[in-house]
């Protein structure tokens with residue numbers, strides 16, 4: 030087999046499952062170790078470098094890192110490390126870090142950038158460009174910045190204070206934030222002579238459900254995202270006792286929990302499909318169910334029932350599904366109608382982009398679904414100098430994707446403004462450094478900790494509905510955090526192998542607690558895979574393959590899927606053919622580009 | 636050695652045996668041997684063999700003498716019985732234990748010093764009695780535990796790490812076993828578990844004395860250029876007479892009829908030897924001796940199941956002792972009192 034090229038920066042990066050899965054590639058194990066050492070401010074600053082909003086994301090991130098986390102794969106009962114909630118620990122205990130924040134230079138670079146919408150995407154662009162001397166102007170339609178983080182994510186999940194602080198860090202870099210200033214014409218904006226325009230206006234249109242009775246009952250039928258916005262800004266402060274939420278995504282979860290805080294006592298979330306097909310994250314479902322929200326499956330909305338001009342409930346068609354052994358639905362049939370009484374209905378069935386304010390003759394191309402054509406690497410539209418990011422670019426996603434789009438768009442904007450080609454971007458890099466401290470001593474906590482995932486404590490049910498903004502999650506205690514950090518396997522401490530040193534003694538093979546190592550004759554990939562100590566459980570996880578070993582010409586193969594990064598192979602190796610080496614993945618930002626403030630080589634390793 | 640315990644992880648897809656146990660149930664305490672010691676690999680092979688045979692851990696007895704090798708009985712089967720005895724005296728203790736309870740699986744672990752130097756006399760007699768046990772010599776050519784002096788298995792003219800030359804010829808446990816009438820004789824290498832594990836399993840199933848001499852490099856004192864017991868030397872000079880396989884193999888062009896020798900074990904089941912050399916015959920003691928000698932003269936280490944005789948009676952059968960373990964008898968029967976003793980004595984007057 031072809032030996033693995035471990036100098037490819039992506040090889041070791043992929044092994045750090047959480048960091049690889051994080052759209053912004055947050056250096057998770059690094060910050061977890063900093064928390065373990067009580068270095069909360071350092072952990073916060075390290076987070077901020079990649080994800081910009083650690084306090085916000087430590088509460089409400091969609092956390093794609095957690096399903097990817099290696100810890101969740103190693104045992105049948107195992108759950109991932111509470112990566113997200115540990116981020117909050119860093120944020121909660123960071124102390125005053127204002128002196129460590131980037132600042133705008135007194136000397137500007139003469140370039141002006143217009144940013145539309147003050148959501149996480151635009152804010153990230155400003156965060157990356159303001160320190161380089163750009164004059165950033167953000168136009169926001171609403172009276173407060175934050176985008177959906179402010180208008181839709183309820184304050185019982187994300188307190189306003191946390192938003193204010195972290196948005197403040199960016200706006201304070203001399204960013205010109207213009208609230209209550211909707212952009213009504215792109216053409217007019219372009220005429221103002223900005224060097225670049227970034228569209229971070231989100232996907233602001235909630236989907237409607239046009240069923241019989243919709244018009245007559247309009248007063249008691251609400252579109253989820255508009256309704257949440259009205260609640261957030263105090264325009265709506267009550268709802269009927271019996272509420273039906275249509276849809277079972279994350280928006281639905283916020284709608285049902287918000288209803289409970291506005292006086293509803295009987296809230297049902299109506300889902301068309303069985304639970305395995307829900308879009309909402311497991312933890313959001315759990316949190317809603319903890320508040321006694323009932324989730325009703327297999328009911329498809331049929332009509333709004335109106336009596337005497339007033340909504341009395343909804344008629345549903347009950348469905349039955351046939352699911353094959355792969356878990357996919359192969360057939361469905363209707364088995365009768367069911368009526369559910371209700372005083373109010375909230376529609377939470379999705380969002381669309383809408384750009385009525387972008388004239389279609391500006392060279393900004395839209396496809397047949399009226400979605401702009403945006404380059405997936407540069408985030409540039411078909412009009413040079415106009416960029417899109419966040420939900421506006423490819424439809425609704427989440428905050429951390431909006432941040433990553435912002436970082437990438439900032440690189441493009443910078444390169445455009447510097448007259449450099451936007452497609453030629455700095456590559457990622459990887460740096461390796463041994464963690465060996467003594468014969469069997471490593472500079473990280475390599476011993477496996479069998480502790481189970483800590484459960485987040487919540488405010489008592491009796492107290493949480495008193496006000497709209499009682500934050501439900503209490504955050505980890507010192508003890509909980511101390512236990513949870515040790516659950517992290519330190520996947521960035523890599524097993525680095527030097528084939529020339531191996532004497533084929535088998536010690537590493539014998540000691541590996543997950544049997545992920547094999548020494549075997551070289552051969553075709555399938556033949557080698559068939560000879561592994563343990564068959565591959567997750568074929569998408571890489572195999573490390575060494576060049577031929579000195580004594581027998583066989584090869585060392587490692588299935589990266591299960592490695593605990595416990596270092597036992599290196600401890601048992603008589604010749605140090607295995608070493609535990611810390612990999613640092615370098616992710617380039619606008620500031621690392623020519624004309625930026627930090628050249629890539631000088632960026633400190635995590 | 637390592638400084639942290641090997642954690643017990645029931646990872647997804649981890650194999651279970653017929654008892655529903657995973658291999659970790661057959662592991663022992665943390666090894667304190669030098670990192671890379673061949674003995675640790677033999678420990679891993681033991682673990683694997685007991686696991687694969689689905690032997691309940693509490694039905695096994697581990698006995699050893701003194702030496703790094705003899706320490707290893709602590710590193711596997713922590714739920715089994717065991718006794719770390721006196722230097723070179725493991726066979727006596729094993730004999731006593733097996734006499735009292737013939738129903739358990741006895742595995743003895745010894746070193747070349749423990750067996751061929753101080754323990755040679757005991758070794759000869761346990762072979763002679765054909766005690767039903769597996770006897771593994773973890774052979775590294777030195778006294779590892781006492782810092783690397785030559786043992787009785789060190790090659791003639793071999794050098795210590797510091798350059799001292801061995802003036803004496805070696806004692807070869809395989810040839811001794813052949814000469815003394817052992818009923819199961821094998822040799823293997825710690826660095827080749829595919830070879831070693833099936834031999835350990837066959838040895839455990841053999842009814843009688845099963846000897847496996849395992850070349851097991853001492854990384855600290857005998858893994859250098861002038862050693863005949865180093866990883867490098869072993870890999871370069873292994874001569875495999877036959878591979879032991881458990882299931883009847885397909886007869887193919889590469890392995891025609893005759894290249895595969897079935898051997899019927901005491902319990903009636905067959906094991907198969909995939910011969911790599913037509914000259915080799917594991918059922919003919921004289922030919923086996925000649926075969927080993929001939930290849931040894933070329934500097935080769937002959938590995939494989941070298942001799943097997945399933946027909947020889949083990950100690951219990953030969954002495955017509957009672958089959959059931961002594962602890963299953965009522966006290967009055969085991970110790971019938973002074974009247975019964977007087978009766979016995981009367982017979983000799």
Ligand SMILES: Cc1cc2nc3c(=O)[nH]c(=O)nc-3n(C[C@H](O)[C@H](O)[C@H](O)COP(=O)(O)OP(=O)(O)OC[C@H]3O[C@@H](n4cnc5c(N)ncnc54)[C@H](O)[C@@H]3O)c2cc1C
Nearest residue numbers: 146148149150170176177211212230231419420426427428
């Ligand atoms: C109910 C709900 C709950 C969610 N919960 C989570 C969660 O828990 N975790 C998570 O990661 N994500 C969550 N999301 C998704 C997340 O909020 C969005 O993906 C993210 O905010 C998108 O960021 P953005 O910067 O692209 O746009 P947005 O946050 O949508 O911000 C766009 C801003 O642009 C403004 N704007 C729009 N048009 C104009 C214009 N013409 N002129 C000026 N300003 C304009 C808008 O007023 C808005 O403030 C949730 C979404 C919803 C609807």
Ligand SMILES: Cc1ncc(C[n+]2csc(CCOP(=O)(O)OP(=O)(O)O)c2C)c(N)n1
Nearest residue numbers: 702703704722746747748749777778779780
């Ligand atoms: C009666 C007695 N004599 C001598 C010793 C010292 N001693 C301890 S281990 C050992 C040699 C062990 O060699 P070997 O059996 O080859 O084991 P290894 O350490 O090489 O695995 C000796 C001589 C002893 N413990 N007891």
Ligand code: SF4
Nearest residue numbers: 047098099517518520
């Ligand atoms: S165990 Fe730690 S480093 Fe590994 S994926 Fe999970 S959080 Fe990341």
Ligand code: SF4
Nearest residue numbers: 541592593595596598
């Ligand atoms: S660090 Fe080494 S011993 Fe530990 S799990 Fe990974 S490969 Fe196995």
Ligand code: SF4
Nearest residue numbers: 531532534535537602
């Ligand atoms: S422990 Fe070291 S020398 Fe031994 S097989 Fe593993 S890598 Fe090779």
Ligand code: SF4
Nearest residue numbers: 669672703779853854
């Ligand atoms: S001294 Fe030799 S035999 Fe003893 S543990 Fe170390 S390597 Fe093994």
Ligand SMILES: [Mg+2]
Nearest residue numbers: 746747775777
């Ligand atoms: Mg020895």
